Amino acid sequence: MKWFDKIFKRKQATSLQSSAMGISPQHAKNMLMMIEKTQEKELSCDEVHALLDQYAEMALRGEDTAELLPLVHYHLVMCPDCKEEYEALTRILQAPIEN
Numbered sequence: 736m737k738w739f740d741k742i743f744k745r746k747q748a749t750s751l752q753s754s755a756m757g758i759s760p761q762h763a764k765n766m767l768m769m770i771e772k773t774q775e776k777e778l779s780c781d782e783v784h785a786l787l788d789q790y791a792e793m794a795l796r797g798e799d800t801a802e803l804l805p806l807v808h809y810h811l812v813m814c815p816d817c818k819e820e821y822e823a824l825t826r827i828l829q830a831p832i833e834n
């Protein structure tokens with residue numbers, strides 16, 4: 736983390752330059768953070784959807800999903816669409832079964 740804090744502190748001093756490129760220092764920093772969180776292998780949204788049931792059930796059992804399914808975990812951190820899917824699924828799994 737430290738190295739790019741340094742870079743962006745310097746960048747802010749020359750913020751005219753970065754706004755000329757249409758990218759705010761904050762935006763660029765967010766992009767870097769996403770890249771840093773990216774693992775060697777990334778899952779696509781389809782692959783995450785395939786694992787989402789399993790992932791949600793593990794989370795509901797109180798298992799450490801970040802440890803057991805780190806690629807899904809990181810995808811959900813980065814992808815708002817899949818996170819929304821996941822939260823919807825969690826609500827369904829938590830809902831009481833109606834007889």
Ligand SMILES: [Zn+2]
Pocket residue numbers: 779780783810814816817
């Ligand atoms: Zn996704």
